[in-house]
Amino acid sequence: MVDSTFDYHAALSACAQGDPQALQDLYTQEAPRMLALANIMLGDQTVAQNAVHDAFVLVWKNAGSYDARTGSARAWIYSIMRYRSLSLLRRNPAPSSAAPATPGAPPLREDAAAGVAAMLARQPENTRKPVLMAFYNGLSYPDIAARLGCSTAELRNRVRSCLRALRECEPA
Incomplete structure (x- = not known):
């Protein structure tokens, strides 16, 4: 703690x-x-x-x-x-099949970390996975889109959707 x-x-x-x-x-x-x-x-x-x-x-x-x-x-x-x-x-680079994991102890306040981890866990995998790939693996949108087999525009929409959901759970 x-x-x-x-x-x-x-x-x-x-x-x-x-x-x-x-x-x-x-x-x-x-x-x-x-x-x-x-x-x-x-x-x-x-x-x-x-x-x-x-x-x-x-x-x-x-x-x-x-x-x-x-x-x-x-x-x-x-x-x-x-x-x-x-x-x-x-x-x-890690093998492209390596999927990022949701962190158990991110560098946030412990209560905030639990809230973010819980919100991420509730997101559909197709929106959660690109956010984790960008943050934990430092991949760019084109790299993530290629690995996930979708367009960059579709990927941006997925990320935006996940980040919007995370912002809504942000403490006041």
Whole structure:
């Protein structure tokens, strides 16, 4: 479970100042969830571990570039891990038959994650699958359309439908 009292911004600021304990604290706080997400995205435990390790190295090196005006510190950390994972996927793509799984512990508040996962589970597979393929596998609309055997226009409609349904379940 996420420690709601953990100050991600302060930890990143301390990392920017060269405090190794701050990085250790970030790692202890987020590594298990980041590893779960990377494992879903990459489909290989060893590659996922390497992605998380690389992400924390990048967090350490780039902590000074974090700008709170662009979003939360936690989201910034996850974006680094996500981009690192997508980079690994582009270099070593998974077989096209590999279908993305609905995440069990996405990098959201636990209650929000449960709501999003439940809403995704209720979506028809033909609208859910392209959203997951885009997010977890970093595929473009043409790539997804080719893999699913539909037109790009039809795919855009499917994604739009799924995202609209997710927006409707968004907490106020």
